[in-house]
Amino acid sequence: AQSVAQPEDQVNVAEGNPLTVKCTYSVSGNPYLFWYVQYPNRGLQFLLKYITGDNLVKGSYGFEAEFNKSQTSFHLKKPSALVSDSALYFCAVVYGGSQGNLIFGKGTKLSVKP
Amino acid sequence: EAGVTQFPSHSVIEKGQTVTLRCDPISGHDNLYWYRRVMGKEIKFLLHFVKESKQDESGMPNNRFLAERTGGTYSTLKVQPAELEDSGVYFCASSQVRGWNTEAFFGQGTRLTVV
Numbered sequence: 641a642q643s644v645a646q647p648e649d650q651v652n653v654a655e656g657n658p659l660t661v662k663c664t665y666s667v668s669g670n671p672y673l674f675w676y677v678q679y680p681n682r683g684l685q686f687l688l689k690y691i692t693g694d695n696l697v698k699g700s701y702g703f704e705a706e707f708n709k710s711q712t713s714f715h716l717k718k719p720s721a722l723v724s725d726s727a728l729y730f731c732a733v734v735y736g737g738s739q740g741n742l743i744f745g746k747g748t749k750l751s752v753k754p
Numbered sequence: 755e756a757g758v759t760q761f762p763s764h765s766v767i768e769k770g771q772t773v774t775l776r777c778d779p780i781s782g783h784d785n786l787y788w789y790r791r792v793m794g795k796e797i798k799f800l801l802h803f804v805k806e807s808k809q810d811e812s813g814m815p816n817n818r819f820l821a822e823r824t825g826g827t828y829s830t831l832k833v834q835p836a837e838l839e840d841s842g843v844y845f846c847a848s849s850q851v852r853g854w855n856t857e858a859f860f861g862q863g864t865r866l867t868v869v
Contacts, residue, residue: 644796672854683758684797684845684860730797734854741810742854744789744797 646745663731672734758861772834779848792842
């Protein structure tokens with residue numbers, strides 16, 4: 641079955657330190673991969689996506705993610721975390737071409753402490 | 755430009771009652787999606803409208819859920835009668851073009867609590 645896994649329910653990082661939020665996927669074919677963020681009392685906000693091309697994708701707010709086909713991973717990273725990055729992060733995948741359904745992971749809560 | 759808006763932001767109802775959630779997509783967006791997140795779990799697809807037509811409703815959990823999009827503008831999602839397991843956050847998204855190689859915009863969600 642097609643699925644997305646976010647193995648960490650919560651990630652705690654000190655401000656200024658690098659952060660990584662992990663995501664692995666299990667889909668057939670070539671996936672489209674996404675990261676969304678949900679700030680408190682806000683909607684899901686698009687961060688970045690990978691469709692094809694360069695495996696390193698840069699997105700909003702200084703975030704980036706690297707597509708690793710052999711490890712079926714798409715981890716989200718940022719070199720220096722900010723307290724304002726604290727939010728709920730969702731990894732998502734579309735399989736079966738661009739018009740397939742978007743499948744989400746269960747989310748990872750990122751907490752950045754001053 | 756206004757984003758995707760959802761009403762209400764929070765609803766608390768008793769088991770057996772009826773609730774109607776509303777989603778106003780971005781103007782001109784033909785594609786409208788409903789998703790649901792049960793607490794602590796994945797956000798799951800419910801259905802997809804293209805204009806007023808249901809393109810895919812494979813994610814609708816059962817016949818207690820009814821989605822409509824009359825006129826191809828706003829959409830409603832009715833739960834009747836509500837059960838405890840229906841509690842969660844219901845998200846709506848819209849996009850101008852079908853397909854996820856273009857950006858879809860999500861609303862802030864409606865938090866439904868069934869007690």
